[in-house]
Amino acid sequence: MTRSNPNLDETACGVYIISATPFSDDGALDYTSLDRLIDFYLDQGVHGLTLLGVMGEAPKLSSEEQGQFMHHALRRVNGRRPVIVGVSNSGIDNLVVLSREAMDAGAAGVMVSGIPGLKTDEQVYRYFSQVIHALGPEIPVCLQDYPPTTTVYLCPGHRKLSSLRRAPETEGVRRVSILSGNGGLYMPQELRRGADGVMTGFAFPGLLVSMYEMFMADQADDAEDLYDIYLPLIRHEQQFGLGLALRKETLRRQGVLASAKSRDPGPSLDQDDLEELQCLFDRLLLKLKTTDHPIPEGLNG
Secondary structure (H helix, E strand, O other): OOOOOOOOOOOOOEEEEOOOOOOOOOOOOOOHHHHHHHHHHHHHHOOOOEEEOOOOOOOOOHHHHHHHHHHHHHHOOOOOOEEEOOOOOOHHHHHHHOOOOOHHOOOOEEEEOOOOOOOOOOHHHHHHHHHHHHHOOOOOEEEEEEEHHHHHOOOOOOHHHHHHHHHHHHOOOOOOOOOOHHHOOOHHHHHHOOOOOOEEEEOOOHHHHHHHHHHOOOOHHHHHHHHHHHHHHHHHOOOOOOHHHHHHHHHHHHOOOOOOOOOOOOOOOHHHHHHHHHHHHHHHHHHHOOOOOOOOOOOOO
């Protein structure tokens, strides 16, 4: 595949959606749904995609499956957006192998998280120094900060974001791109503090894109008004242990995934959960009907 997008660098901005990994009801990878999912994300206007992240259930895939999934998704994207591939691995040699395979297949960069056991700033710095040295200067790296899974804390809180954004002036270091996460839960505040965009898997990516574009057009207050309409669902997705199932069910209801299956051990929704989600959809639908914003597919059940 010929790469038509430049490699990831400090100018990265916008909405980098973290892709789900579709499975059939029997737990096998569902490549037909993957094609629909990629097309859906692109049609929603995302600025980039991230594969094999925490939301992508990467640890539940074998090395062979990770490679097959990555190649299939990159072929489907076909250079239309930059793609970052999660390559975190407890073994640096394995991490390097997958990273090189990803870049050769057309990825714009790789994403690496800390490994459990890194407690001090010195340990974190030493680990990522080893990783970046092993990867070499030709492979761009996105550092992933997701303590609920890794137990490694890199950049906690909004104050840290502000500090990093001011660092080129206060400490003489080069500017880096900051794509916030947190499920989009603090997106307006993070953009106001200087984040370059967001990297998350919220199941209505069009909302994230609209918000980002409104912020860039100096319509921050209007963007936050729109955000407030979706906030109950954004918050609902943040339930620990259930968020992935909620996102997959939402994507299923939008006609994107054939199944909301997560690989075992993984979350699933019971009848009470489904009714609760539908109630939130109904409330969102009523609110959107009072605005001129588009109504996403799937809100009517």
